[in-house]
Each structure stands twice: as structure tokens, then as C-alpha cells.
Amino acid sequence: MTDLISTVVAKYNYWIYITLMMIGLYAMIAKNNLVKKIVGMNIFQTAIILFYVSIGVKKGATIPILEHGHGPDVHHVVHAVDYINPLPHVLMLTAIVVGVATLGVALALAIRIYNNYNTLEENEILTQVREK
Amino acid sequence: MIWPIDLAILTLVVIAGIGALMVKDLLGAAILFGAYSFMMCLLWSIMGAVDVAFTEASVGAGVSTVFFVAAVFRTSRRTKD
Numbered sequence: 001m002t003d004l005i006s007t008v009v010a011k012y013n014y015w016i017y018i019t020l021m022m023i024g025l026y027a028m029i030a031k032n033n034l035v036k037k038i039v040g041m042n043i044f045q046t047a048i049i050l051f052y053v054s055i056g057v058k059k060g061a062t063i064p065i066l067e068h069g070h071g072p073d074v075h076h077v078v079h080a081v082d083y084i085n086p087l088p089h090v091l092m093l094t095a096i097v098v099g100v101a102t103l104g105v106a107l108a109l110a111i112r113i114y115n116n117y118n119t120l121e122e123n124e125i126l127t128q129v130r131e132k
Numbered sequence: 133m134i135w136p137i138d139l140a141i142l143t144l145v146v147i148a149g150i151g152a153l154m155v156k157d158l159l160g161a162a163i164l165f166g167a168y169s170f171m172m173c174l175l176w177s178i179m180g181a182v183d184v185a186f187t188e189a190s191v192g193a194g195v196s197t198v199f200f201v202a203a204v205f206r207t208s209r210r211t212k213d
Contacts, residue, residue, distance in 0.1 A: 012139065012142070013138070013142070016142045016145070016146065019146060020145070020146065020149060023146075023149050023150060023153065024149075027153045031153065031213055032211075032212060032213050033158070033211040033212065033213060035158050035161065035162075035200070035203065035204065035207075035211070036153060036158075036161065036211065036213065039152050039153060039161055039165050039200075040153065042165065042196065043149050043152075043153075043168070046168075046169070046172050046192070049172075049184070050172070050175070053176055053179050053181045053184060054179065056179075056180075056181065057133050057179050057180065059133075061180070062180070063180045063182050064180070065182075084179075084180040084181070086183075088181075089181040089183055089184050090183075092181075092184055093183060093184055093187055096184070096187050096188060096191055096192060097187070097191065099192075100191050100192070100195055100196060100199075103196055103199055104199055107199055107200070107202075107203040110203060110207065111203055111206050111207060114206075114207040114208070119208075120158075120207055120208060120211070121211075121212060
């Protein structure tokens, strides 16, 4: 039992990431306003990025920049355990940029919808679509 | 990673995210989303992902907030939920 509790507490980063993911999913499904839905989509994206960055963390390691990487005496052994794993960081760098691109497209679509229907609420748009 | 700072910032992230979804004004939601992105940036510099933190501070907290504010000014501020 104490084993289970300590495992659950030690991985709190992952619990918070699941919480954020569920907040984003709730907003995408249940919110009525289009901009609120887009905010929820962004929260979902950052939750996934939080998961990937949490994978790379190591205890007692430093940031992934080589120490004494410059200068005349650069011939020394590099221990991988001394550095945080940079591979998930690089993958998530791409994900952030893609996220901003999707945000721009989504907001442009929301502006077009507002110009057509003069509202951002989903149910009002749906009633106007049904009336036509 | 320093876990007390990590836990405090994680709590602030969740509060800012819920606040951005609960506030009844879209401009307020945009600003709270900027605060959320900046907290995420702090979180990543705490976790040692400095390159991701740079990108999040410029792209997430900067450009995303500008996009949201521009979209809110081109549409309407009112929301029912």
C-alpha cells in the first residue's frame, strides 16, 4: 500500500498532465463558444507537450548543453547520465510551432464564421443553419 | 528539477487553465491563456528544457496571445459560458 502511494505521488507530473488533458477535452466538447473551444484545443496540446518533456527529466542531471564544449582541450569523455535527454525536447519544439499554425487557422475560420453568422455561439450558428 | 517550485507552478498552470475557460469575457480568456502559456514556459525551464522554454515564451505566450486578442477585436467579446 505504501509502495502504491509513493509510486502515485512520485509521478505527480503525469497526474497533472492527465488533469490538463481532461480540462482541454472537456472544453473542446462541452463549451459553446468557438474561441473557448480553441483555448481548450491549445490546453490539450500543451498537456501532451508536458507529458513528453516530463519523460526526458533525470534526477541529478543538468541541461543538455555540453560542459567545457569550447576551447583548446575539448577531448574528454561525455557521460550521458549527466545530461537530461534532449530528444523529446526537440520533438516538442516542432509540436509548439505546429500548434501555433493550427491556432492561426482555427482563429481565421472563427472570424469567417462570425462574419457570416454574426455570432460565435455554436447553438445560435446551428439554429441559423437549420433555418436556411 | 526542484520539486517544490515544480509543484507550485503546476498548481498555477491548472488554475490559469481553468480560469481561462471559466471567465465570462473573451478578452480576459485571451489574457489568462497568455498567463497559462507563460507558466508552462517557467515549467519547462524548471525541467531543463531550455530550448522549449525559449520557443514557448516567444511563440506560445507572445504570438498566440496576439492572435487571440486580434481575433477577439475582430469578432465580439461576449460569451455565454
